[in-house]
Amino acid sequence: MKKVFYILIQCTWGGLATLIGFFFFIANRKCEHQWYRCCIDTKWNARGGLSLGLFIFTPKDDVPNSQLIRVHEYGHTIQNLVLGPLMLFVGIISVIWGNHPYFARKREQGVPYTACFVEAWASKWGELVSGEKAIWK
Structure with a gap:
């Protein structure tokens, strides 16, 4: 019943x-x-993940941290349940944080990916709901 809901x-x-x-x-x-869990996980050829509503896209299992990334992306699906159409703003922040050269340099300097609040929130929700560990670095 939870899955249907x-x-x-x-x-x-x-x-x-x-x-x-x-x-x-x-x-x-x-x-x-x-x-x-309750979403469709696509194992794609990218090293990073993506979450879009009911669908998550995660690296193949042989990629380091793939399971941690999957839990993190699952956390984004929980954000989508809570925020609904406002999730667009989380997505914009996440895409900028993940792809803008300025923030890429920050991560090269040791700033963790989850220093961005929407990413930390996703890892936290993923761990809380799944009971598994998410990526934090």
């Missing part, structure tokens, strides 16, 4: 992110897919 909320309140995630899912349809 989770999916229903992701497809309604969190529908914008889930719709975008569905397009990413289709674009990565040749990749391996599996259920992780």
Whole structure:
């Protein structure tokens, strides 16, 4: 019943992110897919992760920290449940934090990825809900 409720909320309140995630899912349809908790986990060829509503995209299992990244991305799905359409702002912050050269230099200087509040929040939610460890560095 929890899984049905989770999916229903992701497809309604969190529908914008889930719709975008569905397009990413289709674009990565040749990749391996599996259920992780209540979301669809696509093992893609990138070293980082992405969360879009009901869909998470994580590195293959042979990539270091792939399980920790999966829990972190699952935390973003919980953010989507809470924030719904406002998740767009979290996504914008996350994309800038993850890709802007200024912040990349900060991480090279030892600033952890989760120094950004939306990323720390995702790791915290992922650990809390899954009971597993998330990535913090």
